[in-house]
Amino acid sequence: MIAIAESGSTKTDWVLLNKGSVSLRQQTLGINPYHQNTSSIIKIISSLEGFDSVHQIFFYGAGCATDDKKLLIKNALLKQFPKATSEINSDILAAARSVCGNQKGIACIMGTGSNSCLYDGKNILHNVSPLGYILGDEGSGAVMGKKLIADILKNIAPEDLKNSFYQKYDLKYADIINKVYKEEAPSRFLAQFTVFLSEHLQHPYISKLVTDSFTEFFERNIKQYEHYNKLPIHFIGSIAFYFKNELEFAANKSNLSLGKITKSPLEGLIHYHVEN
Structure with missing residues (x-):
């Protein structure tokens, strides 16, 4: 299963995809690596329910434009989902993929x-x-x-x-x-x-x-x-x-x-x- 997370400073929308269809939607507090440390982010991610079987995560967020901030998010996801691979991207790439597609x-x-x-x-x-x-x-x-x-x-x-x-x-x-x-x-x-x-x-x-x-x-x-x-x-x-x-x-x-x-x-x- 694939998880997509679209995050701002206020809220994060999470979607679970199973064979090309949305099987679950959840919302957590916002995640921004400029304002939160790894432990704070892990605490937010741990509030998710039903995402245990995810094997790939695409995370898009505000504050995720530099390698050090991307690594902070990646480490937090790895802690919560040790078997899943993750790709961390900026909110502007989220916008581009969303409205432009390919x-x-x-x-x-x-x-x-x-x-x-x-x-x-x-x-x-x-x-x-x-x-x-x-x-x-x-x-x-x-x-x-x-x-x-x-x-x-x-x-x-x-x-x-x-x-x-x-x-x-x-x-x-x-x-x-x-x-x-x-x-x-x-x-x-x-x-x-x-x-x-x-x-x-x-x-x-x-x-x-x-x-x-x-x-x-x-x-x-x-x-x-x-x-x-x-x-x-x-x-x-x-x-x-x-x-x-x-x-x-x-x-x-x-x-x-x-x-x-x-x-x-x-x-x-x-x-x-x-x-x-």
């Missing part, structure tokens, strides 16, 4: 953060570094939330939107500064305000903020790939999924062709591994 294309992640790659149907040929929400992550939930908050605190955002924002969120200036600069996971804090953006998309200011953010993503990331204007550009992630119309508008404005837009890579990964 075809050439550009695969993008757009959720709390953003990322992209040029994929040849087997391997990632080029990856423009996302750089995180401070230096990059254009178009992501964290960056759009950052732009909104900054404009509100600097009194750049329209007065009606500022009033609506403070009615929805019981936050003062000091609260925001503390959560961004002092507390853990500021990117998740900032990304939560995309709910406010989605509720006010008809407002010209919000519409412009969102579409400009997507245009910035295309300009600073996608247009660095060879033949970017001749390839389908696929997206995975909650921001791409829920702001699909605005993403398409920005793509058309940049003369780009969008491909698939899905919320999660899991179903595409299942199809990929059944086919391959």
Whole structure:
């Protein structure tokens, strides 16, 4: 039997394949080797039930881009499944395999953060570094939330939107500064305000903020790939999924062709591994 794991920092989705069909699905806490040590990861994996007969594991996760972090995950899996072989891959390869399959294309992640790659149907040929929400992550939930908050605190955002924002969120200036600069996971804090953006998309200011953010993503990331204007550009992630119309508008404005837009890579990964 084959197991597929698709993991973020919050949750990990596990699927067990038996003769090409899904026989079991489970969800555990998220696994990220940048935030957890081997023993913590083993503890999470040990909560799985019904995966004892697995002989091959494909693990895709955030934070799994370097050899040392991949080895950390591999050792944890080996401890729990000593008879199984494992392949550890990054979340961007998960995206590429999910939406491109065995075809050439550009695969993008757009959720709390953003990322992209040029994929040849087997391997990632080029990856423009996302750089995180401070230096990059254009178009992501964290960056759009950052732009909104900054404009509100600097009194750049329209007065009606500022009033609506403070009615929805019981936050003062000091609260925001503390959560961004002092507390853990500021990117998740900032990304939560995309709910406010989605509720006010008809407002010209919000519409412009969102579409400009997507245009910035295309300009600073996608247009660095060879033949970017001749390839389908696929997206995975909650921001791409829920702001699909605005993403398409920005793509058309940049003369780009969008491909698939899905919320999660899991179903595409299942199809990929059944086919391959």
